[in-house]
Amino acid sequence: MDEVQVKNNVKVEVRAGGGAPALLPSPNRKQVAPMSDLLERLRARGWRMTSQRRVVAEVLDGEHVHLTADEVHARAVERLPEIARATVYNTLGELVSLGEVVELSTDGRAKRYDPNARHAHQHLVCVECGTIRDVHPDGDPLAVLPDSERYGFTVSKVDVTYRGLCPNCSA
Amino acid sequence: MDEVQVKNNVKVEVRAGGGAPALLPSPNRKQVAPMSDLLERLRARGWRMTSQRRVVAEVLDGEHVHLTADEVHARAVERLPEIARATVYNTLGELVSLGEVVELSTDGRAKRYDPNARHAHQHLVCVECGTIRDVHPDGDPLAVLPDSERYGFTVSKVDVTYRGLCPNCSA
């Protein structure tokens, strides 16, 4: 019983200063798009709020980089040591199907998860080091495809990935 | 010794009518872009021509669909039963680095190989059944990205994937 309680409050337990709730901003959290928004949206959709899901959502929100599932798991483990890999995969899958997170497979290796799903954007990838940046080109990329080239498809989305060398790697 | 000879000529051996060399057009070969072109180009680049490499190249040329490495292997095995999976992977990797074949990872699962590498094009993917079609939109997709959105990257290529439902799946 004791162990269970510790399990669900690990983050609070291990924090210096004691008792800071998981949602309080910490020095290395971004100021924009507070996690409470996402948590609220999820709760409103009937998502059962568990400590595991909260931690995964926080990890994604905390860093606006494009983490792999394993990286998400590694960061989640820092806050909730027992969290299982399968849980991270499940949760990411749900966030994707809810449209809160976008799944990228830019390199054919591990998928990456982009928490910036609420604003349409595209990606700029360094072929050398794998760095990914969000970019916002002009115009609607869907409009470029003429009807004659749609072959009866109902096209609903375009993934555009620009590839090249980042400033570091081209130096 | 006998076995070795059979091994390097399996396709000829099993052909009805006997002795038709592997490169002769057969009823189910496409007429366009004859394989001999590709084989010639590869030979001109100093590629050592082995039966395995020939079979892999023929499989890619024979069907202008986008096969996975395993599908290429399965089709290659029909012609050359002993061909190893590793050999198919090696050969595909070489064709890609020679620029003769394009590697696609449209779904984060197995990579697919597109033999139509000599003409710039983009892809239309059915999110339901995975069908892939080549498409040729207007304009240069690279031109859409303004300098202000390049963050110092040297952008050399764009991958554009349109996603939606094919006529079958939307019915």
Added chain:
DNA sequence: TTCTTGACTTGGACTTCGTCCATTGTAGGA
């Protein structure tokens, strides 16, 4: 507050896709 219950989590086995490497085979030049 204490049930209750169905949704969630766990962890380990399993699958799929791909790579590595020591050994064996062979294409193509001398």
Added chain:
DNA sequence: TCCTACAATGGACGAAGTCCAAGTCAAGAA
């Protein structure tokens, strides 16, 4: 015909991801 450097083999290995039975627990009801 012989050599040798390059290519193929096949089995082990590894990374990424899925599956599932058993255990746990969030949140609504009493």
